[in-house]
Every structure is written in C-alpha cells, then in structure tokens.
Amino acid sequence: MEGALTLVLLCVLSAWAQIPDVKNVSVISRTKFELTFQWEVESNSYNYSLMIHGKEELEIIPSETDSSVNITVQSLSPGTNYSFTLYTVFKNETSKGFNFTDVTVPSDVDSVLVITQKETEIKLQWNQVNNSNDYSYKLKYRNNETSIPALPNDYTVEYTVLFLNPGTEYFFTLYTVFKNVISSGYNFSNVTMPSNVNENVNAKLNDTDIILQWNVVPNIDNNNYNYILENRDGPVNCTDYTAERNEVTCHISDLIPGTNYSFTLYTEFADLRSTGFNFYQITTLSDITGVTVNRSQTDLTILWYKLYNNDIYNYTLERHGEKSETNFTGSTEDDKFTFTYSSLTPGNEYSFSLFTVVNNVRSTGYSFKSVTTLNCASFDWSVTNSSIVAAVIGSTYVTAQNSTGSGKNDTVVGNRVNLQDLYPGESYTVSLFYDLESEKLPQCSHHLTLFPNSVPNLRCKYHSGGYGLVVIWDPPYGVVNMVQIDVRKQSFNQSHSSENPQKVEVEGLQAAQWYKVTATSFSGAMRSHTVSVNCQTDPAGVIAGVLVFFLLIIIICVAVFVWHRYGSAKRNKMPKPAVESKVHNENYKNLLIPSDKFPEYFQNMSRDDNRGFSEEYEDLSSVGIKQSTVAALMPENKDKNRFTNVLAYDSSRVHLTTNDESDSDYINANYMPGYGNASRQYIAAQGPLPSTVNDFWKMVWEKRSQVIVMVTNCTEGGRVKCEQYWPMDYTPCLYGQLLVTVKSEDKFPSWTLREFNVKNKTTSETRTVRHFQFIAWPDHGVPTGTEELIQFRGLIRQQVESSFSAGPTIVHCSAGVGRTGTLIALDVLLQQLDKEKAVGISAFVQQMRLSRPLMVQTESQYVFLHQCIMDTLQPKVVPKSDPLYENSDMIYVNAIALREYEKQS
Template identity: 45%
Template structure:
C-alpha cells in the first residue's frame, strides 16, 4: 500500500527478481503467490514515460502459517492445557483469549493456561508470529474442569442399594458417578442418588464427578458398603429361668452380629451361630433383634420374641388315698397354667379348670384319680408362662395300698399259728397285730402267698388279729379276724378206767367227742372232758372243737386207749412139771396182749390166744403168777395174781437133765477158750471194769416203762448212761473208708477223723472212669421207714460248696436241716453256702436264689430256688436252720428242739416223696446225729408207743462214725423222750448233777461242754 503519485504512467514493483507493473491508479496491491513466513524486500518505482523513479523500498514478510492440531489436551479447575503442532521459522506464538494475550516461545508445542476460573468456557486463538506478523490464527474452545461436589457421602443403604448425597454444584452440565467400572449420569439438579442392584454386604468405592462442557472434575470419593443380609432362621433354642438361648443360620463374610433387646446391645462373633443371653428375669417376655454387621453397617435386623422359663413351685402338699392323690401348691407369680406329668398321665391346669384341678386364691389343688393302689408315682410339676415350662419340680408320692382280700390260718399249734395271705405285690410289706401286739413288718416273698408263723402264744386261747398292708410308709385299712390256738391234748391229765375217760384241759373248747368206729361219745364243757360207758380196752380218737361265729376250730386230737378188761387165769400141769399151762377166759372188751409173769420173767401172748405154755420150771414147786391184759401199751388196772403148783412127777427126770446140761456148758466154755481166747479176755475185762451192759439196752422200751428206764440209767451219777454210751464207741469202726483217705480227697474233709464209710457214702455223678470226682463227705442214713431217709454230711468248706449244691440237685433234695452256725466262738464251723440276699449266686452249674428268709428266736427258715443253667429246670429247697445249739453241746431246753423237729417233720409229711433230707452240722455227726435220732424216735414213740434209743444210735453208727457224738447228746435224747411223755408242769428228778464232760474244743473232740448241760439241768428243774 502506498500513497498514489499523480501523473504517472504506472508503478513498478520489484522483489526477489520479480517485477510487477501496477496501474497508476492503484494505491494498494496484493502480491500473490508468496511463501508464507518469508521476508521480502520490495522496491516500488513510479514510471512516467518509461522512466522509473528512484524507487522506494519496503521490507515485508508474509504472515506465517497457522499452527495445526491446536486443541485442549487437559484441564482442571484453574487451568487448561493447550497443545499444537509446532510451526518452524517463526518468531513465537501469540495466544489470545478473553482479552488476554500470551506470547509463547516458538519452540513450545504445549502450554498450560493458569489462573482460570473453574467451570468456565474459554475461546483460545493461537497465532504464529514472524517478523511481527501474525498468522490469521487458529481457534480452540475449551473449558476448565468444574469444581468437585462437596460433602459427598453415604446417606443410607440396605442390602441391595446405597444412597449417596452431596452439595450441589451450580453451572455444571451434569454429574457422573463411577464405581465398579460403571458410570451413571446424574442430572445437575440432583443432590442425592440411590445406587441399586448391589450385592449385600459388599464394599463399594464411589467417585462423583461434576461435568461441564464434557469435562469432568477431579472427582470426590466415597467408600460405602451395602447392608449385610439378615441372619436366617433366627429363633429361640431353649431357655431356663434366667437365660434364653438364641440360634440362627450363620451369614458368611460379615464382621460380627449385634443382638439388641431392652436397650441393651451385645456384640457377637461372626463365627457364632448360637448365643445364650443370661442374667434375665424368670417368666418375662423379651423382644430380641439380631443385626448382621459389615463395615459398621447393620442389616435391617430380624426379630425373635422369647420368654424365660418361669420358676418352679416351691413345694407340694400331698394327700393320698388308694386310687387317688391330692396335690396342693402355691401359685408362682400368680400364674394360672401348670402341667402335671406322672407315670400314666398328663394334666394341664389352665384358666379353665379341668381334670379335677381347681385354683383358689394363691393356691392350686389337683386330684389325680384312677391310680393303682399301693404304687409309687413319680410326678413332675411344670409352671407354664406363654407356653414355656419351668425346669420342673420333681417329687414322688405313693398311693395307699389295698387291704388284703383274705387271710387264712393254715396251721394252728398250741404255741404258734401260721397265717397265710395273698401276696398282692412283692414290693409291699405287711404288719400283723395280734391282740394289740404289733409284730415287725413282714416282707412279701417271691411267691404268690406270704406265710407268717406267730410264736410264743398261749394254748387254747382266742386271738384277734389284724393285717395291714404297708407301702412307702402308708398303711391300708386293716383286715381283721380271729383265731384260736390249739390245745395240747397230750399234756392233759387224762384219767382213764376201763369204762371212762376224764381230764381237765387248759384252753378253749366247746365240745369234746370220743370216736371208736361208729361209736361216738360227746362231752360238753369248757374245761372238763368226761366220757363214760366206754368199751374196755378200746382206743378212742378224742377231738376237742371250739365253735364261735359259725366257725369251727379243731383244737386237738388225741388217741387214747382205756384200761383193758382184767383177766381171770389159772394154771394146769404140763410136761411133768417142767412146764406149766396157764389159761384164762376171753374177757369182755378189747385187748391186744396178755403179759404172764412167772419168777420175774414176762411172757407176752397176743390176742386172741388165751393160753401159754411156759418151760423151765421144777416139778413139785409153787410159783407166783401174775396175768395182766394189755391194749396196746395200756395195761389193765391190776394184774390177776395167783400161785401155780407144778407137776411133782418130773423131779427125777429134771435132775438128770440138769447134770447133762451142766456138762454141755462146761464143754462149750472150754471150746471157746481154745478157739477164741480173745473173746474170753475181753468179756472178762469188761466185767471187771464194770462196763458190762444189760442185754436189754438194744430193745425198744415201752412208753409206760420209759420213766423207770430213764431213772435206772440216771442212778450213781448217770452210770447207766455212761455204760450204754461207752458200748457204742466201737460200733462200725472196722468198716473201710478207702475213698475218703485218697490224697485227692483229703482236702475235702473238714476233720481227718470223721470220714464216710465206703459202702454207704453218697456218690456224685461223674464221667471220670476212676470215680475220683464223685467224692463228698456224706453218708446215707436210716430213718423210721427206710434206710435212706437222710443224708448226714459235714458243713461245706469253701472248696466243697459247689459239690454240696451238686449233691442237693442230684439227690432231688427238698429240704436242708442245718444245726450249726457259720461262726461259733470266733471260729468258722461252716462256710455260708447260700446267697446273703435275694441276689442270685452261681454255684457250679446251679443258680441259687434266696426267695425268702424268716428269722425266729431259735431258728431261721429260708426258701431257695435252684435253676440248672444247662437244662433251665427249676426246683425249690426249704432251709431249716436251727441257731440255738452250741458246738459239742445241747440246746438250753428240749422244747425248742422238739418244736423245730416238728416244723421239719411237717414239711416232710406234707411234701412227701422219696428224696432224702440233708442234715448237717459242722462235722456232721454230733448235732446231726442227735436231730436225726430225735425225729426217728418220736415217730417210733407215736406209732409203737415204745422207743429204742440205744438201738437206733447203734444203727446210725453203722452208717457214719460218731453219730450222737457226745454222752451229753445221748442223755439229751432221753430227756427229749421224757419231756414228750410227761406233762410240762411235772417236776422231774434232776439227773444231770455233777455230770463231767471233757471240754476239749479240738476238731476231733468227742465230748461236750459241761456248762450247756448244767443250763439244761436248771431248765428241767424249773420246768
């Protein structure tokens, strides 16, 4: 551009060897096709008539080229970073925006514009400058990042969402929320946003950007977690009075649990699935909330309502009847609901009273009915609060047992009665009261019936008795009845003639009858018995009967033979005076024998014979003869006595015969002396020593003559007893005992001198061909009816108890008689071979159970049950244990042993059978032999009206040595027979004074303790 020059032709512009003609009217010219950013030296000439002026110069440059790729590459709240592609050969860059200019070095390709306002739009122009000439410039619109939102935080959350909040930022386009590679655009007007579809119990990192012109702020962060999920199956697992146990299904990946209730919070480990809340109040409702916690965030919580158990009742008052029990207790905290559980029922007591239960005031009463009498019931009483029961108050209460349906008097004796009743329950006891006297409780046995022997009663006395069932201290209504003891007819003072029987008895009876076949006589009265018009010599069965309340009691039976008729006899010549014929007429009445006594010798003739020929007389002599009739052992009132003259024609013949007889006797003595001189010497020694015994000692003594016999033996300090007993010493001792002394059997013998004879020893069954194991120290013993009625044995040793029970089983024994105690004087006399209580014990192959035990003053009765384990066969064995018999001695009085023998005899006769009765003491000879003898002799006395003590002891000693081991026991047997024959109130001469006994207490002693004998003497004197 230039100022025009008038009157010229044209202008000439020269540069870089270029020339351009320009019209003279031009004052501005654009030189085209130049290179940008190039310095040019222009010369402008004015031309007039082809003449150029000197020219004027002008140096000018072309504008540089614009930069390329001018853009904003970054920004924050206060700056924007611009970037471009550099332009070479320029002087610098010029950045122009909002009235501001910034020169920028030509080497720069990136520039950060500082001090800007956040969230503001800027219009940038970038010029390249060369020679102070700017390019036309390039534009770039950019904005600063908006400022971050403030107070960006979590406002809330649940299991699947988190709500975020912030303070709004003005003049922005929108917000962007970023988390987990997700972006959410949020309106610029929002100040809260709920992020949903999240995972429960998860930690999230949120970033919130403000956006202005598509530019984000630097962003603010917020870490938040979703609420964990609630625990499932949150429920009560149990409770008591002061605690509640809660349980739930565990929630994985949480920090802990919080249990909230009653303004209390309890933190619980995240591994727990149960928690016991303690220190609570009984009978109280609690509302529990269980929260799961993750990152200090709780779940919404689950609820559980539970109550603590109420307290138990403190005590219960019990009132019992046979079929009901009434219970009363105080209410607990005025609660009205209770549960009563018992063996066979369940009663719920609620607001509506039911099942016989009522509530009144502060107490509850419940009648439990339809119960079984005599049964112990276990009760549990629960207090109930909102269907939760207390731990339960336990107690038991029995019902009253029932009265026995019947009581039977099975045995009546003079001093005891036996009562028997139904054993309704084996757990019950029974109390018997006799005439106001209360006995000890009787335990029910294993059998269906209970048996009780009442002793120490008076004969012929009426006794009222009542039987009460006892269970757990409760007593039934008593069963009442009466009975009367029997009368001892034998002890009455019977006065008999050949036509009458009279007696005065002690004891109650209403009617007495005497039977002899069809002939019956009746005597009325309460004390005196009188029968007249009887048949001489007849035997009458006398019965005394007591009647009361339509009941008839047989008081006693007694067989009595009245005096037989007297005989009228005479004699006649016979055998030339060397014999006589005595005849008598058959009398009116009954007689069994006639006794003819001539010269002190008695001859017996059995009825109906009425004559007897007696030899051994001298001719032409007068002899005194007495003839007495007998009916059994009963003799006529007086003998018929007369004198008998023998035939005098036999005197000469008799003399000759006497000489011949004398010669024969001398020859016989010489023969014996030559052949058996030992017999003569032994008999001589015996005679010299004064030990010769009467030939009559082995004969049975008639009952009528026994007192005289007893008296004779008692004379001279019991010399007769001593002589008889000494003669028994060698009896049977020459018999073999080979098996007993075998080495393998010696240990089975309690004493080495008391060994069983081989021929009658008891053999155990054995499969051993040598027979060694069949040995037991026991012998079969004779009785009244057979030779094997008893087995006498020693008291078992510890090593022979099994053999003892084996013998009992194999011999099919029904009763054992034990006449020793296990311990006497501090020494073991017998091993206790039975169980100590009702618990079964095994002996070999036999299981033994004690079913009952009845202890009396002088004896104990037991009953055993035996079971063979191989065959399962069972049997019952009765055990009669006499406890009042001292070792080597005798009981204090005969009565107790006679009574004990009676118990055993009753069992033998009632049970019957052929099995032997086992009897043992310690050695099995002394006391054992005495009790066996007593049983046999009393049978003999009853059946024969005679008794042979010496003969039976002799017989026993042939089966087992030392039977009736001591002289005192031998005397005691005689005393028992005496006491059985005589009335109890008859004073007897004391035959025991100054009896001397060897008191050696060694095992093989054969003698007795003298103190026991003196006690016996004192008893007999005072009897």
C-alpha cells in the same frame, strides 16, 4: 495494471508460504481455572499469537534461547471446553493458524446424600455439577470403580451401590468426569446395614426366666456388633449379658409365668440397626407334682405346697366326673394347701386334676388318681385248713404273711381273694392292695388263723391192767398248739411236741368197757373237725391184774437175788440197764445207759486203748450196707455224687419235684430220724457240688427247711470240700428260681452264723433261712475239745425249737456222713439224756446207718460222741468270761441266748 496486481499477489503468497504453523500443542497442566500449553519453537525469530475463541488474544514473545514455549491461560471456567488458534508471527506476518481445543478440570460434587442403607447396597444421591448434563461421574471404593452417566433433564443423580457386604464401613471417592477429565474427587464414607442373627436362637426357660443364646453375626472386617433386644413394651434389659467367643447370652428375669413374649433382636453397627429378627417365647406355667393324698374309707385329703414358694400362682382343683372346681389363692400366708373330699365310697378309684393358674391362664394340669381304703373286717372271709377265700371290692392284690415272713402273694381276680395251699393252723396277716399306676396302695389288713388239721390215725392201746387206755395219734401236719382228748367226760389237753406218735394216758376206766374217744386239735382259737374212735379197755384186766401182781412180786425178788449174787462179778463189764429207749431199735442193743451209770460205763469202755469202743464200733460196720441205691447209680445221677462209696439209700432218700420226664428227682441226701421216733426230723446231705447247688436250694425250699447246719469248711488242706452255695457278698444270687440274699453274717472263733432271705421268683414268696457253720472240725477227725461243739449244738437246738412249724433241719459236711452223723447223734442223744436221764448211743448210730451209710464215719468220731455225753454230765469248771458271741445285729444268736443255754446246761 493486471500485471502489477499479479506481482503483488505472488509476493503475498510467497510470504505465507514462508511462516509455518506450530505442529503440535500439548497441555502440561490443567486445573479448574487454568490451562497451560506447550509447543516447540522452530525459529527464534518467530513470535506467537494465541487466540481464545470468543474471548481474547494473547501475544507470546519467546526468548532467544527458548526451544519451547509455555503459556498459561487463566480465569477459565471449570469443566469447560475451550477452542484455541495459535498463530506464528514474523514481521507482522502471521501463519494460517493452528486450531486446537481443550477442557478445564470439572468441579466436584458439593455433597452426597445416602438415601437408603441395606445389607448389601447403599443408595446415593447428589446434584449435577453446574446442572450440566455433559458431565459423567466415576465412583471408586475398595478396588471397585464404576462409571455413572448423567441423565438428561435431571438436576440430580441417583446411584445404588450393589453387592456390598453387610455391616461393613465403606470409604468412597466420587469424581466428576468431563471429556475424560476427572475432578479431584469428593471423599465420603458410609456403612451397610448389619445382618440379623440367624434363626437359631436357643432358649432355656422356666416360669419367670428366659436365657437366650445366639451366635455372633459374622462379617468380613470382624467388626464388633452390638445386639439390641426389644419387645412390644420397649427395650429388654439382660440381667446377665455375656458375649464370649462366638456366642452371646442374654438372661431375662422377672417375667410372668405362662405369658407369650414377642421379641425383636437387632444387630447394631455404627448406630445402624438390622431389620430385626422376630421370635416369641412362652414362659412355662409349671404344674404341681408333689401331691400327697391321705386316704381313709370315705375321705380323700389332697395336700400340696406352693409352687416355688411364690405367691403369684393360684390353683384350681378339679375332680373328674364333677362339674365343680375349687379355687385357691396363692397369696395366702400358709405355704401349703389342703382340701378334703368327703362322703366317698370305700374302695372306689377317683381321678383329679390340679391346675396352676396365673392371669387366668391355666397350666396343662397335673392329673393323679387315688382310691379310698377298705374295712377288711366287713368282708365275709371263708377260712379252711389250707385256704382263705373272700369276695372283696377295691382290691387287685393280696398277701398273706405268717410270723416268720413266709406266706402267699396273689392277684385278686374277679373281686375274689383265693389263697390256697396255706399252712394248716398258721396265723396269717392278710393284706389287700390296689394297683394304681405302678404303685401298690395298701387298702386294709386282717388277722386270720387257719383251721388246724384234724388229728390223724387216732387209736388206743390197753393200759393200767384194763382200767385205762393209752390214746395215741400222729402229730397233725401244720401248726397245732394243743390237742384235746375227751374220754367219758374227761378232757386231756396235750401241748404240741415233736414226739411221733403222741399219746395220753387215761386212767380210772372200767375194765372190758367200750369208750368213745374224741380228739380235736387247736391253733389259737381255731379248732379242727373232731375225730373219734371207739376203744375197749382190756377185758382180761380184772383177772390178769391179780396174776400180774403176784408175778411182779416174784420177779422183783428174783431180780434182787440175782443182782446181789452176780452183780459184783459183772461190775467191770459194760452195764446193761433194763430201761427201754425211746430211740427204737429192734435189731441192735436196745438198752439205755442211765445218766448216773454213764461215767462208769465210759471208764470201762475206754480201757485198753478204747477196746470196748472199738469192738462196739466194729459191730456197726455192716449195718444197712445191703440196702438199695438204684437211683444214685442211674447214669443221669452218677455225677451228682461227690463220693462213689456214699450213695443215698432209695428207702430214705429225699425226692425233689420234677417238671417233666427229663428231670431227675435225685439229690444225695437222706431223711434222718430224730428223738421220739420222728422219722424225718433231719436231712443228712453231702456238701453241694457246682452242678448240684440249685438242687440243694430246691430241697431247702420244697422241704420248708429253716435251718441249715454246715460242719465243714469250703476248702480244707488245699482241697475243695464243699461248693460255696450262698452269695459271696450281700449281692443277691439266683439259684434256679430261688433268689438268695445274705441278710447278715457274724464270724466267731469256731463258727459263723448267717441269715438268708430266700425268695421264690415264681410265687414271690420269701422265707428266712438261718445258716450255722462250724469251722473248727477237721475232716475225718474230731475237734480238740467238746465244749465248743456242745455250745454250737445248743444254739442250733434253740433255733429249731423256736420254729416248730418248719421243715427238717438240713445238716451237711463234705460227704454228709462223718461230721454230719456225729452232730445229728449229739443233738438227739442230748435230747434223750435231758428227757429220759439215760442215753443209747450205739442204738441210735445203728438207726442212723439204716437211713444213710457210714453215719459217724470213724471210730474217733464215735469215741468223741461218748466224750461229749461225758462232758455234758460232768462239765469242766472253767472261769466265766464275757461271751465271745455278742452281736446285737444277729437275729438268732445273742449274749442272752447263750447265757440262757449255759444256764439250762
């Protein structure tokens, strides 16, 4: 029995050993509901049985030709792990079975919620698939892949995606993962919050408008963002919104001045706003600055106009030192506001503030000051012959100007006006000013005339055979309209003249008597201190009178006899009239040629090729040549002389002021005599060198010259004859301390007329200087005719006589002797001819040469000087034509002046 059982068991074991299991089963397809397996067939005689654990068994009968078997298991559950056993079946016998497991594809999540969106992160949430904690998840986006485990006991999964870019749209795929098998994936997209604009929001603002500007917020995708601006009241509309290139501009209008506006600026992308950039701007509240103050002695009237012509502004005016304020409503119909502070103190300074007000908010305020004016007549002015002094209030600066524009400027120190070194007898307009915040406010003006200087050197001479006196005095320095001489209840008024000395003849006195003679000078209503001198008439007058009478009878008879006896024989010789000249000359021909005898004299002198002129001129060649020229030859002064043979005589040279011992007072210029023994009526000077231009202007200023006569061109024949010493154009030039400005310039065929303003930078005093330049006179020669030079001299004479208070007239050419001497002589001799009806040419030329060498340098100039006198006495008849010199802009030359001169001539 035991043997039979053993035999059966051995047979069964043998059968099993002969039916093999498959070696490997692979999954060739997988879905949520199916699994498809494949394995190799070892024998076509085998069948297969697949046991799905816990479910069913599937019979698989392969075909005879199959080398492999495919089987699909259906109706499975997604994301489930299944166990399988695969048996090999042969003739109802099976193998031991091949065991394996596999999983179906898990399901995708149903939906994904976005819980939060920030600039660099997005927080996601979804429900666990099948509420199973066995699943994990994988999230893919933009080349990023992240595994997300499920948390036990949680039905939902939350995950925050980090390190994202602001304001960017992301596309996500969320996979369910089960045992390394992933679902097909759930696709969704979302955006990150855009960044705020940077804090550099520029603002341009005024009272009612704000213009904001900021840079575009950058992003990696170059998305176009929108920008939303809000304030506490809601969205703000930009009246002018532009987004060009990298900048955005927003113009906000119709705002309220002086208001603090709080803004939030959002960046918007895909309906998602940034957190918002908060900032604030305060609209300005402008101040009124165009305030006008009308001033009087006791009132200050404040005037201003509406700001921007806008009624929204109100105003508050406050006077410092007072608690009261004055309010003004801007909605008034008038566009200007005025307010007057009355009952103020003259000359006091007052301070004010004007505020702009909107909604009870004040501007910072415009502060300004003003000062009440003064009554100059209320001050006690103390006037002398050279000063004006007064105690004043409410003034810091004072000016004193005369009729020519010259004067003094000074500061008021210690409430005291102290003007010194004024011109005696001159009338000044004294003006007080108040320095207020870099502006000189005029306070008042007062007209004052200085006392004239007293008459100097009052003296007497015998006159009228003991029955009269000649009262003589030197002209007082300064402005004098008249000198009154009183002798024995007789008054004689002598008007100002250029004669030096001046005199009055007093007749009807008793011989050999002492008389008190008084003299008082007047300038307008001002009179000088009276000076007096006791004078005696000639004690021998009574006796000598009879003798003189008979002597005169005898002399007259002898003279008549001599004239009839010898006069005809001497008619062809130079006449020598016995008339004493007022052009004094003790060393040379002292006789004048009467005007009615001058043509005959001129004819005689012109005979034999001007032989008479040649001899007379030759006699003048040695006059004055031995005079001292020490200063001109000093080493420091040699280079100041244009020519080595034209040096200024020491006795008559012009001295300049010096500041220290190293300075030189030398300039190549000499004082020249004038008509009536005026020893310093002219200055004859050489044309300035480049190194002496400053000295030349210094001389003009110090000698108070108002007329410069230039009888040369700057360049003649290609050679420099005189340095141009005035500005090339109307741009002021500084010469030392003197600022010279060309005020006007008129050019005519033979001369040029200019007017200069000369300002002393040290004292701020300004004077007017007239410049006459004759351009039609060749060097060492003479003009082609006399008419133009005579006219030119007439224009100069008119100007000199209209400025009687000025200093010497300066005349220069190149060397300052030839043309200069001829013009000075012509001016003096024509004055002599007009007043004395006689002329002494040689005598005056000799007198000039005693003051400066070589005056009237050539014989041709000496003859030309006579020709000018001749043509003045016998003018040529020429057709009248329109004047060539009319110019309404010129101050000192016009057609009327020229016609008046021609009429007088």
